[in-house]
Amino acid sequence: MWPWGHLGVAYLLYSLYARGRFGRPPRPEPALAVLVGSQFADLIDKPLAWWVGLLPSGRSLAHSLLFAAVLLAVVYAAGFALGRVETATAFIIAHLSHLLADVPPRAFLGYPFETEFLLWPLLEQPTFRYGERLFEPPAVVELVVGPFTNPAVFVLFEWVLFGVAIALWYVDGCPGLEYVRDRIPA
Incomplete structure (x- = not known):
């Protein structure tokens, strides 16, 4: 998935979470944590694999569920220590949504190639x-997922998700802007 798709998925999930958990749209700090968390895995793995050559691929260390388990513990420990649990939760939701996306x-559909x-x-x-x-998989899964195996359909879907997320962010009052x-000097 491309960066805008990751951001779209993460913001939609966190906005739904915030509405369900707190009965309101996301606050500014958690919204910014979603932005960072949605890109975090790629910001670590891609440079370390492509530019430095320390990792075997652009999806390895920070894309691993093992890394995510450690990251979850560290981020929540920091969130509790700093009184920013909501922001920590936003970051973790965004990071996990990146892995799933x-x-x-x-x-x-049962083909695990490239899930390693x-x-x-x-x-x-x-x-x-x-x-x-x-x-x-059940026939209904094949029916729903099948079209997304076409790369053009998948990229279009990413843009739609991003557009819906931007619209929701606007409706939410542009949290974080x-x-x-x-904090930017004039």
Whole structure:
């Protein structure tokens, strides 16, 4: 998924969470934590793999569920210590949504190829072959997920998600915008 798709998914999920949990739209700090959390895995993995050569791929260390478990503990510890649990939760929701959004649609159809990153370094990349199928999904899953295996449909879907998220962010009062403006010297 592209950065705008990750941001769209993360903001939609966190905005729904904030409404359900607090009965209001996101506050500025958590909204900014969603922005950072939605990109965090790529901000670590891509440079370390592509520019420095320390990682085997652009989806390995920070895309791993093992890393996510440690990150969750560290972020919540910091959130509790600083009195920013809501912001920590926003970051974690955004980070986990990034990992889920990077799972190829074919995985939901039983083809696990390119999902190895979730268990890096326990699984090498690649472990699964492209045509290897581990399970047969229900017909309704094939019906819903099938169109998203087409790259053009998937990219269009990302833009739609991003557009819906931007519209919701606007309806929410553009949380985070004034926060940033107030901290930029004139």
